[in-house]
Amino acid sequence: MQAASAKKAASAKKTASAKKTASAKKTAPAKKAAPAKKAAPVRKAPAAKKVTVAPKKATARLKGAAPARTVVHPPSGESRTALVRRARRINRELAEVYPYAHPELDFANPFQLVVATVLSAQTTDLRVNQTTPALFARYPAPEDLAAANPEEVEEILRPCGFFRAKTKSVIGLSKALVEDFGGEVPGRLEDLVKLPGVGRKTAFVVLGNAFGRPGITVDTHFQRLVRRWQWTGESDPDKIEAAIGALFPKSDWTDLSHHVIWHGRRICHARKPACGACPIAPLCPAYGEGETDPEKAKKLLKYEKGGFPGQRLNPPQAYLDAGGKPAPPLGAG
Template structure:
């Protein structure tokens, strides 16, 4: 299993050499806020919403002083906007009061912030600070169970199992590759098995569409010729930038 898992990672690295976090951000604070907003919605909707949010509140100090009702209107498209506003106000105030207005670079500090759990902390650590971390979102958990790396459902237990399979240096990029694959090919309801480049390594091959032509029609984002999640993707991303809010 370990040998197969590591080979899957190597194959995914060749398929997605451009794998990256699919939230737009320019600094650790923006990534932290965007990750909190991404709960129960798409990264695309977050990316379409955060430009206005960061224009209004560019720093933790600005955000901590926000009028709740005004922030709620800005982030309404991301859903659960009242709870998310409460979290953003709380974490911004904590950053201002406890961390000198800076996002801390340690897991134990990040998880103390309102609305910030291990998944959010690992996203920030891995992508804003270069600290290796495994991000167990719904895509990651689904795929590692399909690949029989673990049968655990609890994200913390999944993280621990996968961390034992791969060297720490691989954790952050492994997370991106697995999530990319889950969004583009290995979908929850109908995986595109017939168009999957790692099908020979997959113990769950056949759960989805195996006909190559039909499977190719299921591909998403750049694999299917459509825009990705980010309005401002990295320079090496081969797909199209996502449209701004209201642009279709």
């Protein structure tokens, strides 16, 4: 009896405890919900920068020009292999545009070429070609110019600018030819650069065009274009020569120099390149720096006096403009 009584009491205790707990749960104040976080303001993405894209086809009006067939967008960080391919393709395109590219200085022998090249500094080839006939008529050989009266030479060279310094150089190099090389222009780079007024640029002009020995002529046009095309970032002529020489086989160096220089004089001008009439526009990372409208760009083109570049070597190929008239003369050196 006592055991049953104890069990009942325990059971009642448990029931009362359970009821108390349930009641407490019901009456306990509910926890306040955490306030919602404010949404971060949505920022608008900056407008994409407008990029000028080169046309798929070039609009150059030059006879024999072959526009690039596909558009290539050279990346700023292109690989070495991609750079070599692009550079060589540009040279091939220019070779089709300027098939008769050659030195634009008139000369009949290595002596005349080295003198004319020295005189071409800081002036146009056209001006030099107007001046040298009188000079070579009076002093046809190194021995004649070496013994010349400086004042008489200065008078002839006055139209070329810096005529006093140039007179000193051409008389000095003539004396060196007579005294050190038997009156003959040497065919080695190390000998040519010893002549007064002759640097590597002049030496390579002579080697490539008088002796058929490959060389890269790094003049102002060449420097400007290879940097514009991102072939190199160098600014020192010797470093540019080394950098560009590494992109091409040695056999291409002389013609490459002519192609680049001719293009710089006729289309890819320093201040306002004729981008809209350029046959290599699809390959050029600087497309858009100049005039891109084809008609306006066409007015910026410059040609040799009398016709298409190279007409002297192939008269039947004379170039006529869209109106059937002879092309205008080349206006820049």
